[in-house]
Amino acid sequence: MAPSPAAPATVGYNCTPSHHLPYAEQRQMEPAGAAVTTQTFSPQPPTNTPYTTTPPDSHFRIARGSKRMDRCWYAEGATLGDNAEGDNDVRASNTGKHMFKGVTDSVTDSHTNRSRRHRQYWVHPILQAHDHAGVFNNLYHDLQRYEEKFQAFCRLSVAQFDNLLQIIAVDLIFQDTQMRKAISAEERLLITFRFLATGESYASLHFQFRVGVTTISGIVRCTCVVIWQKLQPRVMPSPTEETWRQVAAGFQTVANFPHCLGAVDGKHVRVQQPPHSGSRYYNYKIFFSVVLMAVADANCKFVAIDVGAYGSTGDSRVLQTSQIGLQILRAGDTLPEAEPLPGSTDPVPFVMISDEAFPLLQNLLRPYPRRELDTRKRIFDFRLSRARRVVECTFGIMSSQWCVLGTTIKLDVRTVDNIIKACCVLHNYARPERTDEIIENQQANLDNVVNWDFQSPSNLGVAIRDHYVDYFMSPEGAVPWQYACVGDE
Structure with missing residues (x-):
């Protein structure tokens, strides 16, 4: 029966895994005489170099980039340099030992998967119920029959709301398409008033009106600009x-x-x-x-x-x-x-x-x-x-x-x-x-x-x-x- 192979030696290193230590202590643990220079590597390892994620006789350092995190392990006595073609290469030192390199692209892969993820719904079922559910289609018409409740909801009387709608409606009417029906100017104004009157988040209004969050963001931004352009000459003209x-x-x-x-x-x-x-x-x-x-x-x-x-x-x-x-x-x-x-x-x-x-x-x-x-x-x-x-x-x-x-x-x-x-x-x-x-x-x-x-x-x-x-x-x-x-x- 063949004897079991001996456990690899860890010359010059503490028994505590180096990635659990602060960076300053990791630097102190590097063997004397080892020249280590951090450079940028290509995603693929050298063809003749073993590619592992847990090298036994190595010390690694974490290099952080703007959108990815690579873990690079440097073997004892390894030196890094550039070859004649300009590509990144790994050159072994006189000790003959090789450098092991492992790359973890979890952050990049996760971002790629999210961007390639297929949409589960073209229009979410919650939003598909917009035409027969939500505040505008259920509550709005009931509020118009009660002046006090309407003013508490919109901060304007029914007459003021209708008059303002006539002033700005021409800039809030959008064309219907084959893909979806445009939101009416009346509902756009109501969404904007509800945001201004309460300060609620777009996510909260999204569930109340059955309208997408991004759509509500555009509605509020556009309607506020139109309100200022149309009302300023009427209620706050340049003083004479x-x-x-x-x-x-x-x-x-x-x-x-x-x-x-x-x-x-x-x-x-x-x-x-x-x-x-x-x-x-x-x-x-x-x-x-x-x-x-x-x-x-x-x-x-x-x-x-x-x-x-x-x-x-x-x-x-x-x-x-x-x-x-x-x-x-x-x-x-x-x-x-x-x-x-x-x-x-x-x-x-x-x-x-x-x-x-x-x-x-x-x-x-x-x-x-x-x-x-x-x-x-x-x-x-x-x-x-x-x-x-x-x-x-x-x-x-x-x-x-x-x-x-x-x-x-x-x-x-x-x-x-x-x-x-x-x-x-x-x-x-x-x-x-x-x-x-x-x-x-x-x-x-x-x-x-x-x-x-x-x-x-x-x-x-x-x-x-x-x-x-x-x-x-x-x-x-x-x-x-x-x-x-x-x-x-």
């Missing part, structure tokens, strides 16, 4: 001098603040971190966002907006580089000429109001810092903050109606910009024409509504603000309740 005068009249009536062209503020809309963006979208509130910069009137409607600034950018910088700052505050072509305040004789320019995150300019007022405030300055700060709160109310009303703005939007930032713009014009479209909800002698907590960060003001802005201070203390500009609101009877 007449528009600014109407806004100023509203602030004079509602907030007792004359010559006010609107309240300016920014809102951070939470998004998922875009790829390769670093910290550009990371804001001081410790989440990723894009900035909505807006000017609101006394009726809690948007007069002008600018969307898409990085979340890491401050409000002051966003305003200066936005279209609001460039075309309105700096150019001032459409702003009314300076006029005297009611009951006075000195002309004063029309202004916008903001918190202290913004600079003090000729056409932009902000409150005084909290330190060393006398009664005159406290009254001015109270009346400015009382009028400025309408923009915060506008953001709050819009976010409560279109709840997608209160979630983390996990979409491309360009799609996020279109969603924000669609929500803004839909807010103006659905907002009723009334101002009786706004500020009836409400007392403001100045510590909460004012951001007290300091910025150096301009000399002209300081002079205009001082003029407002004097006016609010004069018989022509004072109101009876202002002293009680600041605690000075």
